[in-house]
Amino acid sequence: MADYTECGEILLLHGNANARFEPQSAAADAAVKSAEPSSRLLVLTGPSGVGKGTVLQALLARYPQVWLSVSATTRPPRPGECHGGNYFFMDRRSFMDQVARGEFLEWAEFAGHAYGTPAGPIQARLRAGRTVILEIEVEGARQVRRRLPTAVQVFLRPPSMATLEERIRTRGSDSEDSIARRIARAREELTRAEEFNHVILNGNLNQAIADVDAVLQTMLQTASSRDGAPRQAHGSGVELTGDGRAGRGRSG
Numbered sequence: 001m002a003d004y005t006e007c008g009e010i011l012l013l014h015g016n017a018n019a020r021f022e023p024q025s026a027a028a029d030a031a032v033k034s035a036e037p038s039s040r041l042l043v044l045t046g047p048s049g050v051g052k053g054t055v056l057q058a059l060l061a062r063y064p065q066v067w068l069s070v071s072a073t074t075r076p077p078r079p080g081e082c083h084g085g086n087y088f089f090m091d092r093r094s095f096m097d098q099v100a101r102g103e104f105l106e107w108a109e110f111a112g113h114a115y116g117t118p119a120g121p122i123q124a125r126l127r128a129g130r131t132v133i134l135e136i137e138v139e140g141a142r143q144v145r146r147r148l149p150t151a152v153q154v155f156l157r158p159p160s161m162a163t164l165e166e167r168i169r170t171r172g173s174d175s176e177d178s179i180a181r182r183i184a185r186a187r188e189e190l191t192r193a194e195e196f197n198h199v200i201l202n203g204n205l206n207q208a209i210a211d212v213d214a215v216l217q218t219m220l221q222t223a224s225s226r227d228g229a230p231r232q233a234h235g236s237g238v239e240l241t242g243d244g245r246a247g248r249g250r251s252g
Ligand SMILES: Nc1nc2c(ncn2[C@@H]2O[C@H](COP(=O)(O)OP(=O)(O)O)[C@@H](O)[C@H]2O)c(=O)[nH]1
Pocket: 046, 047, 048, 049, 052, 071, 072, 075, 106, 107, 108, 110, 115, 116, 117, 118, 135, 136, 137, 138, 139, 140, 141
């Protein structure tokens, strides 16, 4: 795909988006199962337009040590979005090649496009002791939960469907077709909110930021007290496992 703006040095910051998982092993599985209940990986999910990006913007400004994963997508860039900063934009063939090579921690179809989390950069950050956030839709979040049960999962919910639709429309980034797909998907996603560790209402924005902040602070405090203790094998409570072939689309 040629029609996007490069983010320049941001690409360097994100390193090799194509790095693979390590091969699955019984020892790695056991490491995940015995890992402590809190980890350095936070998954923020919830319907499109609920305010995930807005809440995260505020939190990332407060915690520069936290790293937000950059996803790959087949969706075309919106005006102002850049490659390597907002997303790694790619055509479907390249995306599916990366799926086949096991390079995504998870991936899912959403409103006609594919979205996936490159595994390598996350593994590198976790090993370096960083806290990592994924901002992904619900199916992908479920896949992460299956593979990394210690990841902390936050579901952001809107006060109502009417408010959600209003937010998507006010944002002004989506076509009518895209809005309709997002609303239909949101109805389904909202029925799955209770699967997540924390369900946070985004009615009042400052309150929602404070609520997600509280979850993140607990993670950061746990991580820093753990850093005083003898280091674990890879410096985080989480090890990525599996052969990289995360569950497909909406299955399971
Ligand atoms: N499963 C998955 N979902 C993602 C990923 N990256 C973004 N998403 C989600 O895909 C949905 C659509 O994203 P996008 O097209 O940017 O629209 P927006 O979030 O409504 O602005 C949102 O719910 C995102 O959180 C990813 O790597 N994996």
